[in-house]
Amino acid sequence: MDWRKQGNGTVGSFFVDVLFDLVGTFIFALSVQCFSAPNSIAPGGVSGISILINHTTGLPISLVTLALNIPLLILAYLLLGKGYALRTVKSVLIMTVMLQLCGVVLPAYRGEPILAALYGGVLEGTGLAIVFLRGSSTGGTVIASRLIQLKFPYVPVGKLLLIVDGCVLVAAAIVYRSIESSLIALITIFCSTRMIDAILYGMDKGMVMMIFTAQHQIVAEQIRQHLARGCTLLYGKGTYSGEDRPVLFCAVRKNQLYDLKRLVREADSEAFLVVLEATDIIGQGFKNIDHKT
Numbered sequence: 001m002d003w004r005k006q007g008n009g010t011v012g013s014f015f016v017d018v019l020f021d022l023v024g025t026f027i028f029a030l031s032v033q034c035f036s037a038p039n040s041i042a043p044g045g046v047s048g049i050s051i052l053i054n055h056t057t058g059l060p061i062s063l064v065t066l067a068l069n070i071p072l073l074i075l076a077y078l079l080l081g082k083g084y085a086l087r088t089v090k091s092v093l094i095m096t097v098m099l100q101l102c103g104v105v106l107p108a109y110r111g112e113p114i115l116a117a118l119y120g121g122v123l124e125g126t127g128l129a130i131v132f133l134r135g136s137s138t139g140g141t142v143i144a145s146r147l148i149q150l151k152f153p154y155v156p157v158g159k160l161l162l163i164v165d166g167c168v169l170v171a172a173a174i175v176y177r178s179i180e181s182s183l184i185a186l187i188t189i190f191c192s193t194r195m196i197d198a199i200l201y202g203m204d205k206g207m208v209m210m211i212f213t214a215q216h217q218i219v220a221e222q223i224r225q226h227l228a229r230g231c232t233l234l235y236g237k238g239t240y241s242g243e244d245r246p247v248l249f250c251a252v253r254k255n256q257l258y259d260l261k262r263l264v265r266e267a268d269s270e271a272f273l274v275v276l277e278a279t280d281i282i283g284q285g286f287k288n289i290d291h292k293t
Contacts, residue, residue: 028127029098035120038108042172043188044165046140062099121191129199211248213271
C-alpha cells in the first residue's frame with residue numbers, strides 16, 4: 001500500500017489522515033518546543049518566525065503559528081482549491097493543539113546547541129514527512145511557495161523555500177544578536193530536509209546500471225537467476241569506433257548494487273559500467289501505484 005496520496009474521500013481515509021496528522025504534528029511539536037525554541041534556534045519557515053516572535057513578545061508559539069497561517073489558508077482556499085485547503089486546515093489545527101500541548105506538558109532540552117539542532121532537525125523532518133505522506137501540509141512556506149508559483153511558475157519551489165529560510169536566518173541573527181544561532185539553525189534545516197527525503201523517497205530509491213558488454217545475453221541471464229531482476233536490451237553506436245554496441249539497462253535496489261557489479265564482472269571483466277541513482281522506481285518488483293486506502 002502506498003501511503004503517499006490524498007485519500008479517496010471515505011470515512012476510513014479521513015481517520016487515517018487524522019492519525020497521520022496526530023503522529024506527524026506531535027513529532028514536529030517536539031522538535032519546536034523541546035529542542036529548537038529553548039535553544040534559540042529558528043530553523044526557517046513559519047515555525048522559525050513563530051519562535052522569533054515568541055522570543056521577542058512572549059506570545060505562545062502555537063497561537064503565532066496559527067495566526068501566520070490564517071491568511072495563507074484563505075488564499076489557498078481561493079487559489080489552490082477547496083480540497084487542498086481543507087486538508088491543510090485540518091493539519092494546521094491539529095498542529096496548533098500539539099504545539100500548545102508540548103509547550104506546556106513536556107520538558108525542554110537546554111544543553112549542547114549542536115545536539116539540540118541535530119535532534120530538532122531529525123524530529124522536524126520526520127514529523128513533516130509523516131504529514132506529507134497523506135497529501136497534506138502544515139501550511140506556512142509550503143502554501144506560500146505554491147501561491148508564488150501560480151504567478152511565477154518558472155521559479156523552482158526549492159529556491160523559494162531557500163529564500164524564505166535565508167530571510168528567517170538573517171532575522172534570527174539580528175534578534176538573538178548571534179551569527180552562531182543562525183549557523184546552528186542551518187544544521188536543523190539540513191537534518192530536516194534529509195529526513196523528509198529519506199522518508200518520502202528513501203524506500204523507493206534505487207540504482208540504475210547501464211552495462212556495455214559483448215556478453216549481454218550471459219550477463220542478463222546471470223542477473224535474472226541470481227538477483228531476480230530483468231534487463232532491457234538497448235542498441236547503441238560508439239562514436240569513436242563506429243561499432244554497434246548492445247547496452248543492458250537494469251534497475252535494482254541499493255542493497256543489490258554490489259552483487260550486480262560482481263555478477264557483471266564475473267561474466268565479462270571488460271564490461272563498461274555506468275551507475276546512476278534513481279530517486280523513484282515505479283513498476284513490477286519495486287513500488288506499485290495503488291489508489292486504494
